[in-house]
Amino acid sequence: MTINKIPIVQGDFAVSDVEGTVISTVLGSCVAACIYDPLTRVGGMNHFLLPGNPDRDGSDQSRRYGVYLMEMLLNGLFQKGAARSRLQVKLFGGARVLDARSDAGAKNSEFAKNFVINEGLMLVSSSLGGPQGRRIEFEPCTGKARQKFIGTAVPEPEPKKISRELESVGDVDFF
């Protein structure tokens, strides 16, 4: 079976029902939602970041960017025959990767969790927050998601040996 790889970047999403497809992305404070319908075996992933600054008029409607990407992903799934009631959601990312005053990762994670609750979707697993970035691989036809932690974004004066060990145990399978 040939593996069809679809890498996505921030502001992007992909939906597929083709066997052997793997959608991948690399996340820092961004969040990716992996959504899967087990009956029609169609799945998809998005990758979003809510902008940190409020709008010019002072209102903070920044979550519309997240809403947009969630909606594009859900509509893409519906068009391929998925049903809202069967959808299983996995959330990844939202790391506190920069030494910033505002924790953008937490804001993105909070948004994603609220979205899932508001839309009445089923959250089956999540790996959010923490200091490390993540590489995510998602199989849209099986719903399997795999994450690998990648380095600590805040440089810490740790011996290299320890951080290598951390990386080797950072391989986690989510089913």
Place this chain on the structure above:
Amino acid sequence: MSVLDVLRIMVVDDHISSRMVTVEALQQMGVKHISVAKDGREAFTKLNAEPVHLAISDLYMPDIDGFQLLRAIRAHPKLGKTGFIILTGRKDATVVQNAVKLGVNNVIAKPFTPDVLKKSIESVVGRLN
């Protein structure tokens, strides 16, 4: 009394979160009478019972989509002149052409800023304040 006190707007979107974003933007503008519907069918039923000046509708929705809702409204003897703005994630030329053919008043690409929404509404109903 300003336009904002009497203007009635309906927001039609199948995603609760999208509806909330639009409704909040309208509230921030000072629009007082806002109703919502979760798809074209519910919107048409509600509009029959209680007409509005302007409908702001998502394009892609299950069952009755934004285009079908627009067609039904334009063909209706009493609701025919309702203002209609379509929200879409993909504002390409085909979408705009089809919308114009059906008699849309404006098309907005998602994600939109409150500013863009306001200007678009004003192009249909006139200055809000």
